[in-house]
Amino acid sequence: MGPFPEPKDLQTAMALQRSLAERVVLEGSLEGVRRIAALDASHRRGKPLVAVAVLYHLEKGLLCVGLGVVPEEALFPYIPGFLSFREAPAYLEALKNLPEPPEALLVDGQGIAHPRGLGIASHLGVHLDLPSIGVAKSLLYGRLEAPLPLEAGSAVRILSPEGRPLGYAYRSRKGVKPLFISPGHRVGLEEALAFVKHLPTRFRLPEPLRLAHLEAGKALRQLDP
Template sequence: MKTNPPHAWPSNTQEAISIQEQLRSQVVTTDELAEVRYVAGVDVGYKHSDSLTRAAVVVLSFPDLQLCDRAIAQTPTTFPYIPGFLSFREVPAVLQALEKLKITPDLVLCDGQGLAHPRRFGLACHLGVITDLPAIGVAKSRLIGEHEALSNRRGHWQPLLDRGETIGAVVRSRTGVKPIYVSIGHRVALTTAIDYVLRCTSKYRLPETTRWSDRLSREDKTN
């Protein structure tokens, strides 16, 4: 698939904040997705003392979640690790991996935040806007926001709130295990995002998209 980043990558946080503020108005928070036949998962790791960023992307059929396509890309790491700016560190490699895919996904589940971000423009929003693909943020931990107590049963969720605004949801993806944090990335409403995340989650806490992409990112790391 083809990608076309609309901006130069920043060299400092001031430039990064400016880009986030410019692009966040382009995030679509309603459902603008067609039939979902393929879902993608994205995972990013690092090599050689973080000097190389390694992105893995998998494409699974939906709803049966069978592996259909996969790609890996490595790029020099050009942005430091700073909470709230993860996309500038990871998205350049993710875009290169996406360009290697033979199948264009209908929906992307990102291992990171979407609107649940201090400037409402986390990794899932950034990747969604750049590619114009429907995207969802699925994070293992909370960056910001508060929520009410959550039931232990699978499928229960509570709104994640920040200053009175719903920025995502805390979701019990498996009975009795720690919740995950789901937020809009682009072109998917929150309740739709929760539904797709749960439908992509079978026996484990994390969606199969995340599990497959994490597995791929760990393979053959000596290369």
């Protein structure tokens, strides 16, 4: 694994995304995976960006938390479609601070459901050569194939403008807003949805990501109470 690239402008960033998107593998199963890292980040203006990696065992629950911090002045600008250049350096630091490596990544963000096919879950997956899945709270790119039913467990495909499947809109609990699941790297579309469906989910977010969200918020508050 080399250093994470720091593009100087959007043209360079776009070219890098297109190049790395060609390395994304949309095949693979997470059968047998037990130890995952759930990634979430938190940031407020005037404070550093804080990222956490929650090491979560599917049978034992939360094992530990790794923390990564990037000063605000060092952050890539917040521009939709370029989130990985802003948050990934902090995630990589958080992952280094775990006592053992995960077998797969579950990322708060997009996988291939991205204008250039390389959301943050795909970018991290390719960079680390790890299976990864993006679980986003909003749809960045594409359209739903059909209206999403209100029932828990319902899912409809996300399609590109050309009609290519990119992932799924998924309703984890009855009546809650959907999640948008797309494979990041080394996992198939159906396998990504199946893996998220089988995660423990008491609220809207799968439990590993819910814990990561809580830990990121707590870590940000502790930086400057």
